[in-house]
Amino acid sequence: MLKNSIKFLVGNFKDLNNKKVIITLSLVSLFLRLPFFFRDYIDRDESTFILLGQSWVDGFLPYLQLWDLKPPLTFAFFAALISIFGKSFIALRIAGTVLVIVTAFFTYKISTRITSKKVALGAALGTVVLLSLFGSLQGVMSEHLSMAFFMPGLYLLMAKKSNGWFFIAGLLMGIVVMVKLNMAYPILFLGLYLCYEAIKTKRTALFWYTTLFGAGTITVILATILPYYLDGNSLVWWKSVILAPLEYTSARRYPLLKLAPFFLIITAFLFFAWKKKYVNFKDRTVLFLITAIVGVLVSFLKGGRINGHYLIQLHPMLVILVAITLNVLLTKYLTKIPKSVLFILLLVPVESYLEYGNIVRNKLRHDTFFNGEGFTVPDYINKNKLETKNILFLGYHIGYWNLGKLPPTMASTHPSNLCRDELFPFFNNPRKTSVEELSYIMEELRPKTVVLRKNKRIFDKKELEQNAYIEAYLEKHYKLHTTVENAEILQRLEGF
Template sequence: MNPSILKESLLGNSQLKSKTVFLLLTGITFFIRFPFFFRDYIDRDESTFILLGQSWVDGYLPYTQLWDLKPPLTFAFFASIIFLFGKSFVAIRLLGALLVATTAFFTYKITSKMTTTQVALWCGIFCIVLLSLFGSLQGVMSEHLCMAFFVPSMYLIISKKGPIWLLLAGLLMGIAVMVKLNMAYPVLLLGLFLVIELFNKQKKSTLWNVLAFGTGVLLVILLTILPYYMSGQLEVWWKSVILAPLEYSEARRFSLLKLAPTFIVIGVFLFYCWKNAIISVKDRTSLILFMAICGVLFSFFKGGRINGHYLIQIHPMLVIFLGIFLNRLFLRNRLKISRKLLFLLLLIPAESYMEYVNIVKNKIERGTFFNGEGFTVPKYILENKLETDTIFFLGYHIGYWNLGVLPPTLAATHPSNICRDELYPFFDNPRKNSLEELKYIMEEIKPKTVVVRKGRLVFDRDEFEENEYIDAYLAKHYTVAATVEKAEILQRKEISKQ
């Protein structure tokens, strides 16, 4: 095929201004994600990040008052929003939408280095879709945050020259790592790529680029250590940021059969791209993208698990190759985008359309766009003056934030963490396993109010002993005070009745 033909796009060759593209991508992102601004919670991880962000605003470093398995800059993002805007779900989700739009924009910018601006624009749009729909991606996840720094950093490495730009790229990469620790693998691969360039070119300027990049990455990591060092809590950082994730990876690995489909599909596609020169050693941009994908995939293999939202870390790079592949396919077969196909594309954000209906319905019925048990349960508790000092959310734990109270223990910050015995040593938990932790909460703290998901197991199906204990204990010592939507509010029985 004539290489010049490959530069022809489905929609022509007209140039688009960066400002126009950014506004367009931001508008699409806002349209898709806006109705979810009013949800109480979309993913339990997001709720946990909010709790730790609030704790930081209240003067407690991450891992000291509350604890979760993420590097500190994840919580810094939420702390910054809470500090500036208060307890605002809209502010958090709005900033989250800007993160997605930023990732999509720099996906567009990188793609435009390899093909036409129109194909690049489609890649940016589908990046928004993949980062916003299908599951729990409408919330603000740590993957959204890290990619909003990682993808712009790749763009700087690809398109800019000079140590100042590479220092900035390193700083952005360092932030990405201190949001999602597994991003250390693609960052390391990209660093090795720059080193190989240094040996190939043997230029002094390239040496300064490598040093600037490495300095930027290390500087961010050191800055996250600094507040712990200054407060004499360096060990807290080391255990929580480095040792705990390593232990978690070893203890919570998926089987190879469960990992295989993702690796096979992506591997076959990348091999096709390589054979058809979409990825080429002669094309620096495609090679950088390929190495970034390999780094993320290796981190999945090393971590031994892949959850749906993990794939956010690979979608921006993968969608670029997919966009170029589809463009070639359409050109080779002289296909055109029909009106029927455009109509089908408009159906993709079906989740958003349904949520628009949901918030309007909620406004009519309850007088507010804000919806979900994270709002309605705390409202019921406050209106009925139920005990909140020792409240225990086994579901809808964003309720802690709306009530202005804390989980009963560090392990209960994220309800699932209770069952992660392997993490207990890293925040010096005096209890040794999940059953001891549950018994301590239920039999010593004795929460007066407990919130659970109606008709659902409290913990994952695999946690047999924990589910058996908590179900039996709640049945014996608690009674259902109210059912609010899909939540049950339980009240501890009087001592005389126990």
């Protein structure tokens, strides 16, 4: 049945065209991501991007009213959506789906340069799955946004041979850097590879292409500085976009041994594909892919940490080489794909199946598809007229957006930023340490209402001092008002 459905959708692989591919990728992406359109929040980073996007819509450039550790075009994307569609979770999640489709389509386009359309489609579908499932990837992450520009830019570098296209590729890569700063490494490596090609072939045109590629990238970076320059806040841009990430990576590094297994697996696969000659490592397109992959891996190594959503930056390039290798292995060792494999493929989107069930149950119980404490807690607060002045969300902080409120301080824009005191100097925070910041919020701003995650530690387990302070303070000065789903709403005791 699944096989027949695929044949009906894409037809003969030899006759596969861009329109059919886009329709296929759109349908699969929508099926996997649709049930998450109604979730309040999926990752806390996404909630933070929304808050900064709203702040920009309200007239405040990023880093001036609220603060987070991302370049400005991440927030510009959310600001644009909010300015057009208002406070619409569905619009945001649809936009996220479009980003996945764009990334997957250009994964397909790049793949067709070195393999069959059938394998290319498989790589594109693999990209959709890897960018939509497993963890918090159903939300709209900065990595989704960056790759939706990186993959078209990479394709232009491979496929086009004119000054204009290379400048456009540079513009796309400039957007990428101003969404995810660590992507400067693969972009730099690609530029160096172009220089190598120019020197090796002694083709003057390649020197011009490389120059225009770099010029396009720099143009976008300078353009993001312009609003701050005109506002007299150029230093804010420099400290927030450049200096703060450098400090963060040096302060929050994982031990090298923790990163080693990941790098060993990737290296072992690439060595295997090269040694067995399953992938032609002399092909120019493959060399571009390897260059980009190495650049991303170097960025991970320099950053000293790898989270699940970071891998979004690696998957589209790597999945092409994996798809080619798997195709060779399947052709060589399997004349027919076992039905059990197709059954396993049907089980891959189990997260989506569960979420479909969740939204149906929520509709039956509460007469709405929208679900999560980011909706129910603000709804309870409004209905019961609880005090929202200086309200503090230590969990479910998308609630600020639904209540139309701001976090009490810049440091509390993202709850985990409260513990990143190494970043405080970069937004001129008057308090120097995390405990001082918490003390200021709790003892001077004195929020009447505090929202926590039920049965969850407030901060990371490594933040011993911060957890000890906040737990002791809440125990003494607050009482549990009510529990809403998995959220606890605390109220300040009278006289405190």
